[in-house]
Structure formats: C-alpha cells, structure tokens
Amino acid sequence: MKVLLVASPKNYFGIDMFFRVPNLGLCSLAGNIDKELAEVNILDLIVTGKNHDKYFLKVVRSLNPDIIGFSSMIFQYKHLLSLAQKAKSIKPDVTILFGGYYPTIDYDTIAESDDMRYIDFLIRGEGELAFNEFLKAYKNSRDFSNVSGLSYIENGSIKHNPTGCLVNLDEMKFPDRSARLLNKGFHCMGLKSDAIETSRGCVYDCNFCSIRLMYGKSFRKYKTERILDDIRDAKKWGAKSLMITDDNITLDGNRFKELCEAIKDAELNIKYLLQASVGGIKSTPGLVKAMAEAGMKWVFLGIENALESNLDLMKKSNQFDTNDSEEVIAELRAHKITVIGGFVLGNPDDTEDSLWANYEFAKKVKVDLPVFNTITPHPKTKIREELDNLGLITNPDDYTRYDCWEVNVKTKHLSTEQIYKIRYDMNIRYFRESRVIFSLIKEYPFYFSKLIPKWLFIKPSDVFNSIYNKFPKKLSGKIKLK
Numbered sequence: 001m002k003v004l005l006v007a008s009p010k011n012y013f014g015i016d017m018f019f020r021v022p023n024l025g026l027c028s029l030a031g032n033i034d035k036e037l038a039e040v041n042i043l044d045l046i047v048t049g050k051n052h053d054k055y056f057l058k059v060v061r062s063l064n065p066d067i068i069g070f071s072s073m074i075f076q077y078k079h080l081l082s083l084a085q086k087a088k089s090i091k092p093d094v095t096i097l098f099g100g101y102y103p104t105i106d107y108d109t110i111a112e113s114d115d116m117r118y119i120d121f122l123i124r125g126e127g128e129l130a131f132n133e134f135l136k137a138y139k140n141s142r143d144f145s146n147v148s149g150l151s152y153i154e155n156g157s158i159k160h161n162p163t164g165c166l167v168n169l170d171e172m173k174f175p176d177r178s179a180r181l182l183n184k185g186f187h188c189m190g191l192k193s194d195a196i197e198t199s200r201g202c203v204y205d206c207n208f209c210s211i212r213l214m215y216g217k218s219f220r221k222y223k224t225e226r227i228l229d230d231i232r233d234a235k236k237w238g239a240k241s242l243m244i245t246d247d248n249i250t251l252d253g254n255r256f257k258e259l260c261e262a263i264k265d266a267e268l269n270i271k272y273l274l275q276a277s278v279g280g281i282k283s284t285p286g287l288v289k290a291m292a293e294a295g296m297k298w299v300f301l302g303i304e305n306a307l308e309s310n311l312d313l314m315k316k317s318n319q320f321d322t323n324d325s326e327e328v329i330a331e332l333r334a335h336k337i338t339v340i341g342g343f344v345l346g347n348p349d350d351t352e353d354s355l356w357a358n359y360e361f362a363k364k365v366k367v368d369l370p371v372f373n374t375i376t377p378h379p380k381t382k383i384r385e386e387l388d389n390l391g392l393i394t395n396p397d398d399y400t401r402y403d404c405w406e407v408n409v410k411t412k413h414l415s416t417e418q419i420y421k422i423r424y425d426m427n428i429r430y431f432r433e434s435r436v437i438f439s440l441i442k443e444y445p446f447y448f449s450k451l452i453p454k455w456l457f458i459k460p461s462d463v464f465n466s467i468y469n470k471f472p473k474k475l476s477g478k479i480k481l482k
Contacts (some may be wrong), residue, residue: 001037001038001039001066001067001135001138001139002038002039002041002063002064002065002066002067003038003039003040003041003043003065003066003067003068003069003135004040004041004042004043004059004060004063004065004067004068004069005026005030005041005043005068005069005070005071005179006026006042006043006045006056006068006069006070006071006080006083007022007023007026007042007043007046007071008044008045008046008070008071008072008073008076008079008220009046009048009052009079009081009379010046010075010079010305010403011046012403012404012405015371016046016123016201017451018188018189018369018452019187019188019189019193019243019273019298019393020046020047020185020186020193021186021188021193021194021195021273022046022186022193022195022197023042023044023046023071024175024181024196024197024245025071025100025127025178026042026044026069026071026179027042027175027176027180028172028175029069029127029128029131030042030173030175030176030179031102031103031173031175031176031179032128032129032131032132032172032173033131033367034132034133034135034136035136037132037135037136037139037266038066038067038135038139040176040179041059041063041065041180041181042179042180043056043059043180043181043182044181044182044186045179046185047182047184047185047186053082053083053086055177055387056083056086056087057086057090057262059181060087060090060091060094061090064091065091065094066095067092067094067095067096067097067138068084068087068094068095068097069096069097069098069099069123069131070083070084070096070097070098070099071099071100072098072099072100072101072102072103073100073101073102073121074101074102074105074378074379074399074402075181075399075400075401075402075403076102076105077098077102077103077399077400078399078400079400080098080170081115081119083095084098084118084119085117085118088118092341093097095121095138096119096120096121096326097119097120097121097122097123097134098110098119098121098123098130099122099123099124099127100123101214101325102399103122103123103124104124104125104213104214105214105378105380106379106380107122107124107151108151108160109379110122110151111151111152111153111158111160112158116153120152121134121144121150121151121152121334122144122150122151122152123149123150123151124149124150124151124163125148125149125163125166125214125215126149126166126167126200126214126215127149128167128172129148129164129167130147130148130149130150130164133146133147133148134147134150137382138341139287141273141329142355144159144161145159145161146161147161148161148162148163148164148165149161149162149163149164160221162469164214165256166200166201166216166218166220166279169200169220169221169222170222171224172222172474174229174230174233175230175233177194177233177234177237183237183238183382187241187300187396188241188242188243188271188273188275188297188298189241189444189447190444190446190447190450191240191241191271192238192240192241193239193240193241193243194234194237194238194239194241194242194243195234195242195243195244196227196230196231196244196245197222197244197245197246198221198222198227198242198244198246198249198256198259199219199220199221199222199246199247199248199249199251199252200215200218200219200220200246200247201215201216201217201219201220201247201248201380202215202217202219202247202248202251203217203218203219203251204248204251210421211246213249213380213381219251219252221252221255224258224259224262227259228262228263228266228268231263231266231268231270234270235268235270238348239270239420240270240272241270241271241297242271242272242273243272243273243274244272244274244275245275246274246275247275248275248277248278248280249274249275249276249280249447250277250279250280250281250284250287251277251280252280253280253281253283253284253287254284255289256280256284256291257284257286257287257290259294260287260291260293260294260296261290261294263280263294263295264290264293264294264295268295270295271293271295271296271297271298272294272296272297272298273297273298273299273300274296274298274299274300275298275299275300276300276301276302277301277302278302278303278324278325278328279324281328281331281332282324282327282328288328288331288332288335288337289335291335291337292335292336292337296337297337297338298337298338298340299332299337299338299339299340300340300342300371301325301328301329301332301339301340301341301342302342303325303329303341303342303343303361303362304342304343304344305343305344305345305347305358305444306322306325306343306357306358306360306361306362307322307354307357307358308321308322309349310344310347310349310350310354319418322361325361325365326364326365329365329366329367330342330365333366333368338368338369338440339366339367339368339369340367340368340369340370340371341362341365341367341368341369341370341371342371342373342452343358343362343370343371343372343373344373344374344375345372345373345374345375345419345423346374346375346409346410346411346419347375347411348386348387348390348392348409348411348412348415349411349412349413350411350419351370351414352409352411352413352414352415352418352422355414355419355422355423355426356422356426358372358426359372359426362430362434362435363430363433366434366436367436368436368437368440369437369440370426370427370430370437371403372423372426372427373405374404374405374406374407374408374419374423375387375409376402376403376404376408377393377396377402377408377409378402387409390412392405392409392410392411392412394407394408394409394410394411394416395409395416401478407419407420407423415423
C-alpha cells in the first residue's frame with residue numbers, strides 16, 4: 001500500500017521570504033505508523049516552484065498512491081481541495097484524507113458540504129495514532145468505526161467518531177525525515193532548515209487563537225534527551241537551522257531555560273527560530289542569556305498590541321503589559337537575538353491613531369522585523385463571535401483570505417480598506433525609516449543580495465513605492481505609481 005502525504009505551497013505572505021520550513025507534522029505521521037502497513041512519501045509543495053499543481057500531478061502519476069493525505073490550515077484548504085479533485089480525476093479510486101488545523105476546527109461544516117465529493121475522510125486533532133489505526137482498518141477490515149477522530153460518510157450518513165485522547169509524548173517515535181521527496185529549498189535566512197518540537201499545546205485563553213480547538217487546554221513536554229536526539233537527526237539531514245514549532249515554548253520558562261542549557265552543553269552548533277511569549281520570558285530570569293548561548297537566533301515575539309486596552313480585549317493583559325514587551329525586546333536585542341515582532345491590528349475600537357501607535361512602538365523599541373497582522377475571525381473562536389455580534393466581519397466566508405495578512409474585518413471607526421492602507425503604509429515606512437533592517441542586511445549580506453531582486457520580482461510595487469515615498473513632494477507628484 002502506498003501513501004502520499006502533501007503539505008500546501010501556500011504560506012503566510014512575507015514570512016516565507018525570510019523563513020521557509022518543512023512540514024514537521026507529516027514527518028511525525030510517517031514516523032509513527034507501523035512500517036509494514038504502507039510505503040509513505042511526503043511532498044512539501046512549498047519548495048516546488050511556481051507550478052505546484054503540475055508537480056503534484058506528476059508525483060501522483062509516478063507514485064500511483066492508494067491514499068493521499070493533505071495537511072491543511074484554513075487559508076490553504078480550497079487550493080488543496082482542488083488538488084484532491086485533480087487527483088480523483090486521474091485516479092478515481094484513490095482515497096483522500098484531510099487533516100490538520102482547519103479540518104479539526106471546522107470538520108462539521110466540511111462534512112456537510114459538497115466538498116465531500118472529493119474527500120473520503122477527515123482526521124480531527126492529533127493524527128499520529130489515529131492515522132496508524134486508519135491504515136490498519138484500510139488494509140484489513142475496512143471498518144473505520146473505531147478510528148478515533150475520524151469523520152466520513154457511510155451509507156449516506158455523516159459519521160463523527162469520538163475524538164481520541166491526546167498522545168503520550170513519551171511514546172512518540174521520531175519524525176521520519178527520510179520520507180520526504182524534496183529536501184532542498186527550506187531555509188531560515190538562507191541557512192538550510194528543518195523543524196523540531198519540544199512541547200505541544202497552551203493553557204491560555206487568548207480569544208483570537210484556535211490552538212485550544214486542536215489540543216484542548218493542555219501543555220505536554222518531550223524529555224530533554226529525546227529533543228537532543230531529534231536535533232541530531234535533523235543535523236544528519238543537513239540542517240543548519242531549525243524552527244521549533246511549539247505553540248508556547250515559554251509557558252514553562254524554567255523548563256525551557258534548562259533545555260537551552262542542555263542544548264548548549266551538547267555543542268550542537270545550530271541556529272534556532274521559535275515563537276515566544278513576552279510573559280514567559282519576563283517571568284524567567286536568565287532565560288534570554290541561556291537562549292542566546294544555545295543558539296536561539298530568531299524569536300517571533302507575541303507583542304500583540306501596544307495599547308493596554310487592546311491587550312485586555314485579547315485576554316492578554318493578565319500575561320504581560322507593554323512595559324514588559326519593551327524590557328524583553330531590549331534584552332533579546334542586547335543578546336543579538338533577532339526580534340520578529342507580532343502585532344495584531346483591527347480590534348473593534350481601533351482608530352487610525354491607535355494603529356499608528358503600534359508602528360511607533362515597534363520603531364521605539366527597535367523591532368527587527370515587525371509583522372503587522374490583522375485579526376482573523378477564525379471559525380469557532382471567541383473573537384469571531386464577538387466581532388460577528390458587533391457586525392465587524394467584512395469577509396465571513398472566503399477563507400482563502402484568512403492568512404493574517406488580508407484584512408477581513410472593520411472597526412467601529414475604520415473600514416477594511418482604510419485598515420489595509422494604513423497597514424500597507426506601515427510596512428513601507430518601517431523599512432525606510434527604521435535603521436534596524438540595515439543590521440540584518442549587514443549580518444546576512446549574501447541572503448539579502450538574493451532576496452532583494454526576488455522581492456522586486458514578486459512585489460515590485462513595494463520596492464517602487466518605498467523609493468517613491470523618499471522623493472520630495474514636488475518631484476514625487478509628477479510620478480504616478482499604483
């Protein structure tokens with residue numbers, strides 16, 4: 001039996017210009033099945049160039065898989081569904097599965113839609129154990145009633161099997177990186193990359209987050225030696241940088257500090273990209289120093305917002321405040337850790353002044369790479385319910401735009417178009433007015449020498465507008481750029 005697992009080519013716009021990381025979840029699925037059940041291959045379409053669909057169909061024809069599994073986030077879903085349809089057109093008997101965050105969150109909507117013409121099964125929640133049980137049932141009895149977290153149509157009726165228990169991480173096998181069909185093109189700032197995880201889950205109640213719909217209110221941790229062995233395995237496959245995919249690695253700051261010390265002692269000589277919370281770093285003295293010594297080089301820091309009122313709205317004010325953000329950013333930068341600052345804009349009471357307050361804060365504290373996202377009203381999150389009640393969701397249905405970059409809301413004071421323009425102007429101005437970007441160019445000259453021409457090709461309006469906005473008003477008034 002042959003299985004093809006597929007990751008989407010679509011990523012958060014802008015981020016993949018600097019970081020392009022392979023899908024770890026599919027490697028974990030491949031590593032946790034009984035090897036006698038199936039031959040598993042992983043196709044990560046993010047590194048296949050522009051002709052993703054053509055490449056996918058070429059692989060389907062070549063491998064002739066019995067089962068194709070797609071891992072999907074919400075904004076990736078429609079494109080992956082089109083690939084499923086194309087796969088069915090050339091191999092009608094192929095079995096199609098969808099798993100990941102979006103099928104977990106919105107499984108009932110999908111199951112009741114016409115999309116099930118091209119989808120045979122949905123797997124909800126963590127997939128490692130469920131996928132293995134599914135393959136056993138597929139190969140033997142074709143009785144899927146005992147496969148946890150499975151949704152499907154049987155005899156015209158929709159079946160939703162009970163969700164299984166969260167996996168015991170101590171029993172998890174290592175990701176199978178050998179199953180990847182493609183290994184080139186993944187990078188962090190030009191350094192060949194891979195991915196690991198050291199924990200799963202989060203226990204906070206942030207109203208815009210959908211993690212709890214995946215794992216519940218939980219936090220589970222791998223043992224240190226297992227993590228070190230996984231890093232060694234990634235290095236064996238050529239990784240010089242790693243993304244740590246944990247949802248909230250700083251939730252237990254002391255544990256993370258001890259892990260950093262163990263990584264340093266192991267002399268693994270690799271650079272790391274991770275997500276971190278302001279509160280977790282602030283509450284753990286000595287953590288930033290330990291992070292720097294372990295090789296933690298890039299931190300996506302959840303600053304969220306510069307205004308206390310918005311932090312309170314997002315249920316963040318009990319975790320940290322803007323003074324904490326300022327102190328943590330200063331400490332990270334003092335230890336030469338690049339700060340990718342995550343901001344969430346488009347809260348109900350936001351005005352033009354409050355949006356620009358986030359820009360001024362980012363500039364003041366010298367965030368290296370600000371990410372000015374807007375609230376995304378993900379299905380079944382508290383923020384969607386709140387925004388819907390206020391009539392502030394302007395795009396309730398087109399999930400292809402739910403990528404944090406596109407603006408899908410308005411505020412009590414600003415239209416969707418106004419938010420989009422302000423956010424666009426922020427990005428153009430930041431890279432022109434902030435001197436921080438030049439330190440990155442100085443640190444990664446070879447990478448940026450390739451990135452800038454690529455950016456010019458993909459988003460020429462950004463580059464031209466940046467130059468255009470430098471001109472004096474009299475001169476620039478004669479130049480018309482879109």
